[in-house]
Structures are given as C-alpha cells and as structure tokens.
Amino acid sequence: MSEFVFATLEYASGDWESAPALPENLIDTVAKHTSIDIAPVGVNVKLGFPEVFNYPFVWMTGHLPVRFTDAERRNLKRYVERGGFIMIDDHNHDITGEFHKTAHEEIERTFGRMTRLKNDHELYSCFFVFENGPPNTNHELNGWGDNLLHRYLDAVLVNGRIGLLYSSKDYSSEWNFHAETKRTMQDDPTKFGVNLIVYALTR
Amino acid sequence: MTALERVRRARWQLLAAVILTALLWAATLAMGIILLAATVGAIVWLPLAVRVVILPLAALAALTAAAVVLWRGRAARSVQRVALWIEEREPSLKFAFVTAIDNRIAPEEQHRDLHAHAAAADVEGIVRRGWLRALARAVISFALVGAALAIVAPRELLRAAGSDLRRSVRAGPAAPMANRLATLSARVVPPAYTRMSAQTVDEPAGVAALIGSRITFSGKGAADGVRQLLGNDTVEARRDGGEWSTGVTMPAIPDVITLLDRDFRRLVVLEPLTDSAPSLRLTLPERDTTYQTVPRGRLVIESSATDDIGLAYGLVEYMLSSGSGESFDTKRTNSRRFAYGNRRAGTIRDIILLDTMQLAPGMVLHVRAVAFDFNDVTGPGKGVSETRTLRIAEPIDSTSINPAPPVPIDSMWVSQRLLNMRTDTLIRTQRRMERATFVGKSSVYSNDQEAIRQRVLAVIALLEDTGVGDTFETETSAKLRVAADLMRTARMHLGVAEPDTAMPYMKRILAILDEIRLANRYYLRGLMTPVAVNIERVRLTGTDSASADARSAREALANANAALARRIDAVAALARTSPAAAADSLAYIRVAALSTAPAAAAALADAIVTLRRGGSAERALARTRRALEPPPRTISSPTEWGGIAQ
Numbered sequence A: 001m002s003e004f005v006f007a008t009l010e011y012a013s014g015d016w017e018s019a020p021a022l023p024e025n026l027i028d029t030v031a032k033h034t035s036i037d038i039a040p041v042g043v044n045v046k047l048g049f050p051e052v053f054n055y056p057f058v059w060m061t062g063h064l065p066v067r068f069t070d071a072e073r074r075n076l077k078r079y080v081e082r083g084g085f086i087m088i089d090d091h092n093h094d095i096t097g098e099f100h101k102t103a104h105e106e107i108e109r110t111f112g113r114m115t116r117l118k119n120d121h122e123l124y125s126c127f128f129v130f131e132n133g134p135p136n137t138n139h140e141l142n143g144w145g146d147n148l149l150h151r152y153l154d155a156v157l158v159n160g161r162i163g164l165l166y167s168s169k170d171y172s173s174e175w176n177f178h179a180e181t182k183r184t185m186q187d188d189p190t191k192f193g194v195n196l197i198v199y200a201l202t203r
Numbered sequence B: 001m002t003a004l005e006r007v008r009r010a011r012w013q014l015l016a017a018v019i020l021t022a023l024l025w026a027a028t029l030a031m032g033i034i035l036l037a038a039t040v041g042a043i044v045w046l047p048l049a050v051r052v053v054i055l056p057l058a059a060l061a062a063l064t065a066a067a068v069v070l071w072r073g074r075a076a077r078s079v080q081r082v083a084l085w086i087e088e089r090e091p092s093l094k095f096a097f098v099t100a101i102d103n104r105i106a107p108e109e110q111h112r113d114l115h116a117h118a119a120a121a122d123v124e125g126i127v128r129r130g131w132l133r134a135l136a137r138a139v140i141s142f143a144l145v146g147a148a149l150a151i152v153a154p155r156e157l158l159r160a161a162g163s164d165l166r167r168s169v170r171a172g173p174a175a176p177m178a179n180r181l182a183t184l185s186a187r188v189v190p191p192a193y194t195r196m197s198a199q200t201v202d203e204p205a206g207v208a209a210l211i212g213s214r215i216t217f218s219g220k221g222a223a224d225g226v227r228q229l230l231g232n233d234t235v236e237a238r239r240d241g242g243e244w245s246t247g248v249t250m251p252a253i254p255d256v257i258t259l260l261d262r263d264f265r266r267l268v269v270l271e272p273l274t275d276s277a278p279s280l281r282l283t284l285p286e287r288d289t290t291y292q293t294v295p296r297g298r299l300v301i302e303s304s305a306t307d308d309i310g311l312a313y314g315l316v317e318y319m320l321s322s323g324s325g326e327s328f329d330t331k332r333t334n335s336r337r338f339a340y341g342n343r344r345a346g347t348i349r350d351i352i353l354l355d356t357m358q359l360a361p362g363m364v365l366h367v368r369a370v371a372f373d374f375n376d377v378t379g380p381g382k383g384v385s386e387t388r389t390l391r392i393a394e395p396i397d398s399t400s401i402n403p404a405p406p407v408p409i410d411s412m413w414v415s416q417r418l419l420n421m422r423t424d425t426l427i428r429t430q431r432r433m434e435r436a437t438f439v440g441k442s443s444v445y446s447n448d449q450e451a452i453r454q455r456v457l458a459v460i461a462l463l464e465d466t467g468v469g470d471t472f473e474t475e476t477s478a479k480l481r482v483a484a485d486l487m488r489t490a491r492m493h494l495g496v497a498e499p500d501t502a503m504p505y506m507k508r509i510l511a512i513l514d515e516i517r518l519a520n521r522y523y524l525r526g527l528m529t530p531v532a533v534n535i536e537r538v539r540l541t542g543t544d545s546a547s548a549d550a551r552s553a554r555e556a557l558a559n560a561n562a563a564l565a566r567r568i569d570a571v572a573a574l575a576r577t578s579p580a581a582a583a584d585s586l587a588y589i590r591v592a593a594l595s596t597a598p599a600a601a602a603a604l605a606d607a608i609v610t611l612r613r614g615g616s617a618e619r620a621l622a623r624t625r626r627a628l629e630p631p632p633r634t635i636s637s638p639t640e641w642g643g644i645a646q
Helices: A022-033 A050-054 A070-081 A098-111 A179-184 A191-202 B003-043 B048-072 B079-089 B096-100 B112-119 B123-152 B155-171 B408-428 B435-464 B475-495 B499-519 B560-577 B579-596 B598-612 B618-628
Strands: A007-010 A043-046 A057-062 A085-090 A115-117 A153-158 A161-167 B185-189 B199-202 B206-210 B214-220 B226-230 B233-236 B238-240 B243-249 B255-261 B264-273 B279-284 B289-291 B298-306 B311-324 B327-334 B345-353 B364-373 B382-384 B388-392
Touching (some): A022 A057, A022 A179, A050 A070, A057 A191, A070 A085, A070 A098, A070 A161, A085 A098, A085 A191, A098 A161, B003 B079, B003 B096, B003 B112, B003 B123, B003 B155, B048 B155, B079 B096, B155 B233, B185 B206, B255 B579, B264 B579, B264 B598, B279 B364, B279 B382, B298 B311, B345 B364, B408 B435, B408 B499, B435 B475, B435 B499, B560 B579, B560 B598, B560 B618, B598 B618
Parallel strands (some): A007 A043, A007 A057, A057 A085, A085 A161, B206 B264, B289 B388
Antiparallel strands (some): B185 B199, B185 B214, B214 B243, B226 B233, B226 B255, B238 B243, B255 B264, B279 B298, B298 B345, B311 B327, B364 B382, B364 B388
C-alpha cells in the first residue's frame, strides 16, 4: 500500500499558501499518534490539474476571494464525487469575510447547499473523541474575526460520507506553527487533524 | 281527539319517518360505494370495466337500501299495526288502544273508561321517540360517510365514471369506440421570454422543450374519458373543435406523461431542456498578472458574452483585496450595465483608471465579467467569466515562502518563435546563398532546436516531480512531450539541411508552446517550502489516548450505466413478445438515461419509435448498449519510436 501524502491545494485565485507550517505540523501529529504510513513531506497540488486525484485528502485555505477556474470547478466536483476528501478552512475565521462568502458561492454553485454536520458525527470519534464536536480555536475564544464560536462544521455528503468539509474555525491559523513547538504545549491542538485524515482514509 | 284520529296522525308521522330514513340510508350506501371505489382507486388503477359500474352499483345499493327500509317499515301503512306498535311500547295500555280505535267493538259511549284509559296514553311521545331513534342512526351514518367522502373528494373519479358510463350507454356493446390515442400530436409553446415560435410534433415518443414550455397534446375524437396522468395529477381532456386536447407545462426534470383512453394508453417522455446560463470569455486582461511595482494608467477589461436564447445585460465585477497577515479587507464594485436586448451575443468592455484606485503593494484585484439572461422561469441565468487575478507584489513576504521561479514556458516560446523566424528567412534566402553556408546555418539551427528541446525536457521533469519520489504526467507535461517529439523531428531535418521540411513541425511546436503559455495562468505568490518531518523519531510517541474503531470497506460507486444496460437487456427480451409493453418500459428507462447518458437516451428514442411502428428495435438497442459502454482509451502522443504504446 502506498504511503499517505499530505496535500495542500493550490487554486488560481487567493492565497492558498497562507498556512505554510500546517502540513509539517499535521504530518508530525499523524506520525505521533497513528501507524499510518505517511510521507515525511507534504506536496502542493493544483486543483485544476488531474494530479489532484492522486491524493485522497487535500487541505485548502486562504484569506482572499476564491474564484475557481472552470477546470478547478470541474475537478473539485469529480474529486468529491469520486471519494476524495477536501477540507476547506477559512483562514479569516470571519463569516463576513470574502473567503467565506466567495468559497460558499463556489461550493454552492458546484454542489448546492452544504449540510450542517451534527456534533455526534463519527468524524468526531473516529480516532480521538471530541464530545462537543469540532474543537475550538484560540482565535474563536479570543474573539477575533467574526467574534463567533462556531459550534458546527458544514459538509458536502456523498452517499452519507463527507466529501467536502468546510470550517469557519480557522484551524489554518491554529495549527500553523512549527511541529517542535508542540513539546511546550500541554495539549496538542492538532489532534483533530488526525481525525480528519483517519476519516478520509478509512470511511 | 279520538283514539283513531291519534293513531292516524301517528301513522302519517311514522310513514314520513320511514321514507326519510329510507332516503338517508339510500344516500349513505351510494356514497359508501363511491368512497370504496375512490379508496381503491387511490391505491391501484381502476380499469374501465370497474369505472363503468361504479355509478350503477351506487344507484343499485341506494335502491336496495331504500327498499329494505321501506319493506321493514311497511307496517306503518296499517292503522291497526300502528296501534299495536304503540301498545308494544306502552304495555300499561293493556290493548285498550287497539280496542278503542274500533268503534264497532268498543263504542265510546259504552266504554268510557276504556277510551279514557287510551286517551291518557302519550302516543305523540312514543311516536317521536320511535322515529327519532330510527332517524338518528341514519343521520349519523350519513354524516360519517359524507364527511369521509368530502375528505377524499373523488371529483375526478366521478367525472371519469360518469363519462365512461355515458359513453358505454351511447355506444353499446356492438359499437366499440376506436382508440383515440392512435393519432397524437404535441404543440409546444416555449416560454414567452424566449420569443420563440410554437412547434408541432406528430406522433411523439418524447417531447423535448425548454422548462416552462406549454405542451398541448391533441388527437381525434370526443374528449370524454380521455385523461392525462403526470405523477399524481390527473387532468381530463377538453373538447377542442372536433378533437380532444390536454396540456402540461414542461417540468424541470424528465418525466413520463401517460395519456389514457379507457384501457388504451400512450406514454410520452417529457425531456426538459435547460436554458443555459450565459457563457462568457474574458479576453482582456489576457492572463493573471503580477505587477512588480504599483501599476498606473488604464486597465481595459473586455469579455465576450453569448447565450443560447438571449442576453439581458452584462457588467464587470471588481474585487479589490488589501491587507496582510490576519487582516484583509475586500471592496466590491461593479461597472455600468451593458444592455443586450435579447441578442445572443454581446461584448462587455470597461476601462478603469488604476491611478485612482489607491493601489499599494500586496493588493489583489479580482476582475470578472458577469452576464444575465431573460429567463423568468428558472432564472435569471447568471454566467460568469473566469476571474483574472492581478496582484501587486509585496516586497517582503513570509519567511516561509520563497519567490516563485519565473515561468520557463514564456522564454521557450520566445526562443522557438525566434528560431522559426530565422529558419523561415533561411528558406526564403536559400537560392541566393552558397550551399555550404546554407548547410552550416541549418546545422546551427538544428543545434538551437536541440537546446530548446533540452529545456523542454527539463521543464517536463520539473512538472512531473511530486517531491516525494514519484512522478505524474500533468496536462502541461503531456503537451510538452508532444512538443519535444516534434522538436526532435525538426532538429533531424534541420541537421540534414532540410529546413523547409522542418518548418511545419516547428510551426506546430510554436502553437503548442503558445497554447501552454496562455493556459498556464497560475501565478503563485510564493511556493511553500516543504519541511520534512522525521517520521521515525516521532512515530507513535504521542501519549493521548484514542479510540480507533473498526474500519469498514467503502462501497464502490454504483455504475449507473451498467444498471441501465441491465434494464435494457430485460426489455429486449420483452420486445420480441410484446413490443408495445417494451416501448412503454423503454420510455421509463429513457427518462432515467436523459440525465446520466444522453447519447443512450437518443438511441432509446429511436428504439421506442421503431417498436411503436412494429419494427425491430435490435439495432437501436445495440446502439444504446454501445453508448453505455465506457469510451475507448486514446493515446495522446506517440512513443519514442512513433509506434503504439503498450
């Protein structure tokens, strides 16, 4: 079985590369807690190109408006429908921000309205257990961005399985630090990332 | 009032009560029959033979009920029986009443006590209680059945049953009416906003029309009893001159409409056509751009817009984002509207003055064109062009991000273009040139071509390197491989002093590079530098407890085409024995295929028409099966030897 490669999604508009330390951090967490055969280095993969279909899990983030090209929109739909898992995280943690508004516009144009994911969904218990649903970020607790505590994540479900997960919680900021820093932390904030990857690979 | 007079009065009251009760039970039974038929009809389709007998059966039930009640109340006609009935309900009379009404046996002047005893009886009360009891049962039953009938409201059934009955009475068994669905035409009136003219389709197996179109089916014969079924809705045909007609509005999803005439039926597939949203192509700016300094001057935005029916208006949408780190701000503005007055094509052109926009490093301008159509049924349809992203470079960027390398395709394109121009000059000046000079120059160009090819191969390697020890062919690298193959051929011809033979190859190379150059619109503000994690060192060092549960294999995606093929195979067997039933089944399969396999749906239409004409649908069904097969794989470029890849 080939190893799992963490992929950051490149898209033509916006700043897809706004969380450069996140891949390293999540790779470190996955290796620490699981026996998943994971590549030590992440890759950047263009949504508009067919290579995206080689990666079962892709991370997408940014602050700026999201405007997919036709090829990107087509590939996104195919990717999700064929069993891929894309995590889209609003790096602005702001539901009035342009990333949120334009990303929603693009998602709804491609898939229709997203489903609100219940907090007892197996995503929150497939590895670590998060009894209250998605873990909060410091950005939410400190009242930055839209000053809201987002209690739910939204999803595009394909035959009951999550194909696209949308978060306004800004994990891209929360997890965008050097992996070594975790040694000084009492609790690893990136554990939810393990659930995301385990879910994407096993469900 | 004498005892006889009182009994006669009671008799009339009882007779009235019997008649009223008979009428109520008759109505209740008739309604009950209709209610039963409506309930069954809601579950299963009632055939003509059943529909025809519903009303007669209801009438018969009513007559029977009335007859039974009247028969049971026949005693009310007799004075003696009424007197006895009163005596039964008032035993204390001890037959005084029965005796008192017969003046021959007990004249009042001789039997004053008897008559006084009879006069004391509460005859009116006994009679009132009697008919109230009988009427109450009838009224309650009538009310209950009537209420249920009001809820079910079987107006359609009653109409159908009435018309079927009238027709069967008029025609009689000796003159069966012909199938009024044998000749059918459909008149399609598109929605008003399209300004399209109406069209008529004769003998339709399916009707393809824009969503919201009004479709009128018509045929020869009276309208009575002809109906259309669409989903749960039944519509009676109406009279239209000497024909029947019925109408439906084209739904948003494919469906089958069933036309019924007694036990004859005809299926027509409704194929909704979607009014496409406008299509836009942004021609200016041609590609994404990064300004190294704050740009000044004018920026022209130009887009073409087309629509399958007609455009309403278009505009240019601007989004200017500024900020950095965690703080970004985006402003949206639109250009003025460009009206098109339902033309199918138009141009959007706007000019902005960059000097007035207070641009600064780090800002990003997103530009796209937007157009709307006149669709007032499912729209308005909104089309958008691709977005051009114009960035102003940030002098200081994140330390984790390296500047993107220059795009090499551009420089290769310039080199190839220059080489083509020089080769072209060489060909034109060949006659004025010494042979040795000509050969020498051609040889130099051959080396130049090889140098470009080496650069192309380097870019291919770069594009296909995933950074994790694996390679993947990309859309661009595949095209570059074709260009590299052509370069090798061109180099060979240039090397043997045949520039005129090399030139066609070189033109194709330039075209490919140009295509890639224009398509490669990605600008990366920077490239994320991948940081390697020491997996072996950190592997399973985490101390947090987890609850990994059992994994289950994911189900494979359902193959919709294979399922359709299986259904078609089943119908193919049916087609040999019952072509009409097979055509109907294919109509339903076609509805399913319209959205998932349009080519197969088209072939199915031919099969349906052929079956209805009594022909063999084998060929059309074979075409359908082929359309459901996966497309053959194509090889985009030749191998190193120009042969077929294994």
